[in-house]
Amino acid sequence: MLRVPVRRIEPGMVLARPVPYPNDPYRFLLQRDREIPMSAIPQLEKLGIFDVWVRHRSLEFLEDVIDEGLGQRQREVYWQVRRNFEEVMSGASLGLDISDFQSAISNLFDFLKQSRCGNVLLDKLDSFDCYLMSHSTNVCYLAMLLGMKLERYLIEERSSKTPQQAKNLKELGLGCLLHDVGKMKVPDEILNKPGRFTPEEREIMELHPVYGYEMVKGRVSPTAAQVVLNHHQRYCGGGYPQRVDVATGDPLPTMQGKQIPIFCRLATLCDVYDAATTKRIYHSAKPAVQVLHEMRTFCKGFFDPVIEQAFYEIIPAFPIGQVVTLSNRIEAVVVDFNPSQPGRPKVQCLRSATGETFQDPSLEEIDLAIFTDIEIVEVEETDVRPYLATQYEMELAR
Ligand SMILES: [Fe+2]
Ligand SMILES: [Fe+2]
Structure with a gap:
């Protein structure tokens, strides 16, 4: 099979994978093994579906390499997040239903563990209309995959815990899934602004980790809540939110290096990578090779070097199927x-x-x-x- 951008679909192409509805993981818009009707192309584009997997002679082995079950688990997590976030945004629900997230994360984590899926494949969730939810799901998946590769480092860095607890990644997954939940409180005109922020807009935008922390505090473990609060801290210092002395209100130096909890360091890197490789209203998706280059040049020093090295080993510059x-x-x-x-x-x-x-x-x-x-x-x-x-x-x- 071969991944083909929707705009390059040709008459006679047959689907190797069904195309799910972006807003329902259990329903399919187009079925596997059917020829793609050319008349469906505008609809696919309108729904924010950018690529499809089509049958291709002699590339059938890619079907085994690119696990279909993984995509399904990711869509399930995405759907839980989306349903829940939308209820909160519409006022239908007062708070996030964390237990829903926990079971979806557990499923994804167990699947990753047993599938031993070693590196990131060319099958990431993309959704124009629900960027926040697809981005949160992608960061959750990437961070858990990276955490699995770094088990020894996790045991070392989380030495107050038993090895079994130290490498339990479900709190990491939950923190990552909720990391940008505070953006629900940032006005849409700032959130979707195509150009540069004014200093005032930047200040509001940079409050989203604090807003998010307030929303999840007491509802999730302190470890997961830390990820929400500190996923924009740079290893070399200079991230946000600014810390303040509780007694005096004076600003404190930002956290840096190993002061930043390891799960936050993992989340920071996965967040930057996913945001840059995602198609947005105001920028097209950048290929992985470009984003990896930018991370190694423009973002020098932002990430924990041990985590960064492990990341380059699981993220192919040219993913299989590209x-x-x-x-x-x-x-x-x-x-x-x-x-x-x-x-x-x-x-x-x-x-x-x-x-x-x-x-x-x-x-x-x-x-x-x-x-x-x-x-x-x-x-x-x-x-x-x-x-x-x-x-x-x-x-x-x-
Ligand atoms: Fe963020
Ligand atoms: Fe983010």
């Missing part, structure tokens, strides 16, 4: 992730430089780690050449 253009102008699909050479994955060629389709892409496989004179130059119409150097540096650093 369609890319090579420097020889061949269009290809990424079929493998090699953490030791993240900028040079294995690809299978789909279309020649002159536009002819390769009948069997598996016969046209190129390992870019071997054929180093060929590189990936374009992803989803973005020229990625400026971002490759940071990927190649990672190889040298090993």
Whole structure:
């Protein structure tokens, strides 16, 4: 199967995965194994569905690699969050129903543990109309996956707990799911503003962790509440919210380094990554390779280096299933992730430089780690050449 942007659907393409309704995880808009009617395209775009998985000869093995169950669990978490947040926003409910979230997180966590899904795949929730909910679900999933990779570090950093408690990630998941809940109290015109904030608007926006903390305090564990309050703290200092001395009201220096609880450090990084890779009303989605480059350059020092390193090992610069253009102008699909050479994955060629389709892409496989004179130059119409150097540096650093 192959992931195809909705605008590039061609007549005759058959769905490899059903397309769920964005607002109902249990109902499908289009069924698996059916040809996609061209007339459905405007509707898909209107609903904020940007990509679909279609059948592709000889790429069927991707069906096993990209686990369908994971997407379903993520949608279930998303739906719990969405239903609950909407009730609070409409005034139908006075508070968040935490028990609903807890069971959805438990399901997702148990699934991640047993599926041993090692790295992040090209199957992330995207939703135009409900950014807050899809973003919260993505951060929850990413942080739990990253936490699973860092079990030893968690035991070390949370030394007051038993090892079993230290690596229990359900509180992390809950904190991440609720991390931006305070944004419900930020006016929409600030929240959705396309340009830069004025200093006053920024001040209001930066209050969202405090608003969120007030909403969840006493309803969730202090560990999860900490994540809500401190998910914008930078490892090098200088994040927000500003701390104040309770007695005098004077500002205190911001937290930094290991003063910041480890779950907050995990959430900070996953939050930045997901926000940047998500399509928003005011910016298109950036490819992973671009966001990873920006994190390593513009965000230098923001993240705990141990967590950051582990993150680069689970987040492929070119996720499996992504369609890319090579420097020889061949269009290809990424079929493998090699953490030791993240900028040079294995690809299978789909279309020649002159536009002819390769009948069997598996016969046209190129390992870019071997054929180093060929590189990936374009992803989803973005020229990625400026971002490759940071990927190649990672190889040298090993
Ligand atoms: Fe936030
Ligand atoms: Fe966020």
